[in-house]
Amino acid sequence: MRSSRTVLAVALLGMALSGCGGTEIGPGGADEPAQIVDGWTSCAKEAPRAGEMIPVPNAETSPPAGQEPTIGRIDPAFTPVAAVICGREIRPGPTGGQEQIATERRAEEIAPLLSALRLPSERVGGEVACTLEMVIPPWLALLDDRGRWLRPHIPTDSCGKPRAEVIAALAGPQSATVDTRTVRQIESAAAEAAGCAQQWTDMVWVETRNGRPGPPGPARSAVGPLRLCVYQVPASLQEGEKPAGDFVYGGQLPTERQAGVLRALNNRRAVVDCSTPATRFAVLRPLDGAGPDRYVELDGCRRFLVAPTTGGAQLGQGDDALAALLGPV
Template sequence: MRPRGTTLVATLLGLGLCGLALTGCAGPADPPKGPGPAEIAEKWTSCAEVAPQAGVMLPVRPGSATSPPAGVEPRVGRIDPAFTPVAAVLCGRDVVPGAAGGREQVAVERRADEIGPLVAALALADEERGRGDVACTADMLVPPWLALLDDQGRWLRPYLPMDVCGKPRREVRAALDGLRLTSVDSRTVGIVESSAAEAAGCAQQWADMVWVQASIGGPDPVAPGAAPGAAPKTGPLRLCVYQVPPSERGGGKPAGDFVYGRPLPPERQADVLRALVGTRPVADCATPASRFAVLRPVDDNGPQWYVELDACRRFLAVAPSGGSQLGQGDAALAALLGPS
């Protein structure tokens, strides 16, 4: 089975107005003239050294294996006739199951030695832009990080010929899809989802939405007894607690890392819901929380809450319809959302 992430990644972003036109549309404005010859580097080493950030999908948190600094890459361009490619190397990242559960992000290096069709496709010219007989959609095609090597170990970054819509030509995409790739190296660079988060049914990272909403001057404070969804009929809730690294606190959208989580026992849930009914004015406070809790229905169908477990101890109640309100919690509410 071909590993995922080795060829072009297509993300459907929807059709723009030109994609809806019956007679097609012109592509974006004419680009500058095509590039000159690619710069040839003397000796290939590895993806880890040359392109450590290729295919990055998520930031690496403190405590995870970190990526080395980005290498200096040669200029992308056309293949010089004096350079005869004999192999292709693709650098990227995959998400795989972790050895102890959960999911990890791994940096991968893959190689192909049968590259005739790819070299032929890379020699094609760009298609003429602005033709009116082709409908250009808003698909975002992200090509892989690609290098070509010759029999002396030298390498270069080839230019990918573009089609009428400014995307890699179909011949290039087909050639990349047809490569027979062999894994050369794979190394873990970060945790996507820890085994503990997976077991708890929680995401590995979450944003502190109390801070986000309070920082932009909304939403309205919760009126006493009016917290969205705080009625006894609320279904079973799952608790997920996150720690906000110091570097994230006070930012525009602080991201927290999973600490602990579990479904709330019925008795504890009843106490929590009573505490989430707004009875106090929201504190005038601007201290970022170091920990916050997320309360969501186990079946993902219903209201949810974000609770600051220290600092200002506010909470944000979010109704199923999307409306939200700020409320004021306290140390007793934080204790109900503790690890035991």
């Protein structure tokens, strides 16, 4: 077991853009007692999706209907001795890159937390100015000395967010990480080394679904070094609204190849009438961030898109020679 002084309010309260008046996640509320469940097992079993920004139920990870413990007030007959918080974090992968892990933390110095949880929720609305972010309550369980557990209602302020006293109490206890498990890879070591994102959207497909952008404009007289990132689109996503590709290879484009790529992107060939989705596409981005992003379909219709930061994307027609210049670096 690995102990650490953890700022729980930061690690375990998800942030999502929303309006004021966020609501408690899960069934139940402050007016009914929380359901007491026998025998705590683990976050992996009781809260497998805890910490996701947008929890999406599915048959494999969600409890059957009617079996989720009711969130509510703490029954006076239930004496909590520990708190368990289930969440997610991003950390460096063992061989580079980044991975998302699910965490289970336990705290036993919980008197301030219990006092905060027993406060009433404030009335939502009134003259109070609310900020736009919504603080999503953590997946929190209280345990008694018999191993029973419940999910307490988290009192909210006048903006519908967890009360400041709760956030402060969560930031206070000495906690111990009792379990971690890898959920998924966020960024591979290869993508990190290449300076590329792990996933990217095929913007040629996106832009041409809603009409055809105009032809490419005149080439800039000087273009700085470009970074090449190539992505593979899973077959199941290729005709979706925003097909996301997974990183395959990338790195700084060699100078001699960059010159040929820029010449190819400045051609004036007519764009073919084609609707075949690409299985692979390349993204070319300036290393210094100055200038447009460039997207090239490496198969399928072989089109390319020049996307300035100010808008006004421009569509052109590539070919096999352009695709060959965008091979592994």
